Amino acid sequence: MALWKDLFKGSTVTGVAVGLGALILAPTVLPAVGRVIRPAVKAAIKGGMVFYRETLAEVGEVASDLVAEARSELEHENTRSALAGHCKTDGH
16 A cells, blocks of 8 residues: 555656556456456355355245244144033033
8 A cells, every 4th residue: 555655645747657557557457357356256146146045945944844833833722722612511
C-alpha cells in the first residue's frame, strides 16, 4: 500500500504514467487473470450448490422425522382417548 501512496505522492507525471501503463497492460493481463480466476469461481459456486443441496436434504430428513414423531404421538393420544371413552361408557 505504501508503494501506491509513494507513486502518487510524487508528481502528476508519475500518476499519468502509472495510469497509461495500466491501460496498456490491461488487455493482456485481464484475460490471463480471468483464466485463473474463472475456474476458482466456478468451483466455489459448485461447492455452494452441493452444500445447499446436502443441507436441504438434511433439513428435509429432520423435518420428515419430526412429522412422523408428531403423527405417532397424536395417534397414541387418540388411541388413549378412545380407550378412556370406551371405559366410561362400559362403566369400568
